[in-house]
Amino acid sequence: MSEHEPDDRDGEDARSQETTPQETRAGFVALIGVPNAGKSTLLNALVGAKVSIVSRKVQTTRALVRGIVMEGDAQVVLVDTPGIFAPKRRLDRAMVHSAWSGAADADAVCLLIDARKGADDEVETILRRLPEVKRPKILILNKIDLIARERLLELVAKLNAMVPFEDTFLISALNGDGVADLRKALAARMPPGPWLYPEDQISDAPLRMLAAEITREKIYDRLHEELPYRSTVETDQWQVRPDGSVRIEQTIFVERESQRSIVLGKGGQTIKAIGQAARIEIAEVAEAKVHLFLHVKVRENWADDPARYREMGLEFPTG
Numbered sequence: 167m168s169e170h171e172p173d174d175r176d177g178e179d180a181r182s183q184e185t186t187p188q189e190t191r192a193g194f195v196a197l198i199g200v201p202n203a204g205k206s207t208l209l210n211a212l213v214g215a216k217v218s219i220v221s222r223k224v225q226t227t228r229a230l231v232r233g234i235v236m237e238g239d240a241q242v243v244l245v246d247t248p249g250i251f252a253p254k255r256r257l258d259r260a261m262v263h264s265a266w267s268g269a270a271d272a273d274a275v276c277l278l279i280d281a282r283k284g285a286d287d288e289v290e291t292i293l294r295r296l297p298e299v300k301r302p303k304i305l306i307l308n309k310i311d312l313i314a315r316e317r318l319l320e321l322v323a324k325l326n327a328m329v330p331f332e333d334t335f336l337i338s339a340l341n342g343d344g345v346a347d348l349r350k351a352l353a354a355r356m357p358p359g360p361w362l363y364p365e366d367q368i369s370d371a372p373l374r375m376l377a378a379e380i381t382r383e384k385i386y387d388r389l390h391e392e393l394p395y396r397s398t399v400e401t402d403q404w405q406v407r408p409d410g411s412v413r414i415e416q417t418i419f420v421e422r423e424s425q426r427s428i429v430l431g432k433g434g435q436t437i438k439a440i441g442q443a444a445r446i447e448i449a450e451v452a453e454a455k456v457h458l459f460l461h462v463k464v465r466e467n468w469a470d471d472p473a474r475y476r477e478m479g480l481e482f483p484t485g
């Protein structure tokens with residue numbers, strides 16, 4: 167275990183101008199935490215802008231991209247694995263398994279804990295299952311501004327005795343203490359590879375992905391028996407018009423022509439219903455009038471095509 171004390175250095179804009187694709191690194195970090203641990207606050211502090219715009223209540227995805235951090239040559243995609251703890255509703259319970267497998271695919275798994283609360287029952291539920299995830303695990307104790315140092319160190323020792331964390335960070339997401347160090351450490355853990363998102367798309371990436379997720383959810387609502395996990399949705403275009411409305415183009419990828427017919431439905435009825443339901447919900451999160459255009463394309467083995475992961479944001483590469 168190594169410990170990282172917060173320091174006063176702020177995260178200077180380390181974006182390199184000379185970055186070439188060969189030098190870049192990119193990967194996923196799963197952020198786990200019970201409600202109120204400070205996940206949203208930390209996401210915003212790490213990303214440096216307000217990007218965790220919405221917290222979706224419906225949990226139909228394995229992992230939801232919540233923010234993208236640029237640090238030097240590295241791109242860190244922060245994902246949330248909803249429903250990972252204390253599932254209450256039936257739907258939540260069904261999601262727990264896949265939420266854990268989402269964490270299992272990440273390059274690092276961060277457990278965020280409210281240091282003031284320590285290891286309460288909810289946290290213990292997570293700690294018990296965490297060893298199942300065979301990925302590097304990082305402990306982040308948040309809200310250190312609210313707790314005496316002695317108690318903090320006791321807690322660090324206790325938690326590390328329960329789970330072998332590779333790293334422990336002590337932070338205050340609210341005032342920024344320790345956040346720059348955490349950001350650098352996460353960036354350093356990313357494997358070499360091209361960025362998953364083009365730099366100029368980062369600002370609206372969460373919205374684009376959320377919109378894709380919404381459409382995917384509407385497909386799932388209607389067609390889950392016919393198309394179990396056999397489709398993905400990408401947002402190809404997100405264009406804000408002068409009147410403030412947004413023109414969105416999305417492509418639904420399926421694997422076979424027969425699936426395309428199912429998604430379209432008789433006389434295009436199914437896709438129309440999917441589009442209407444998705445448009446209403448996307449307009450709510452985008453806080454704008456939305457014009458939604460859906461295309462259905464057959465692409466065999468889309469699940470093996472790395473380019474698809476970029477816009478998916480919904481599921482990790484399954485290798």
Ligand SMILES: Nc1nc2c(ncn2[C@@H]2O[C@H](COP(=O)(O)OP(=O)(O)OP(=O)(O)O)[C@@H](O)[C@H]2O)c(=O)[nH]1
Nearest residue numbers: 200201202203204205206207308309310338339340
């Ligand atoms: N004092 C202090 N308060 C914090 C810190 N981080 C977060 N908070 C507060 O804790 C509360 C919960 O923070 P959120 O970021 O909304 O927590 P969350 O984990 O995203 O919660 P959910 O959205 O329910 O999952 C808010 O009132 C934050 O202002 C911190 O470092 N110090």
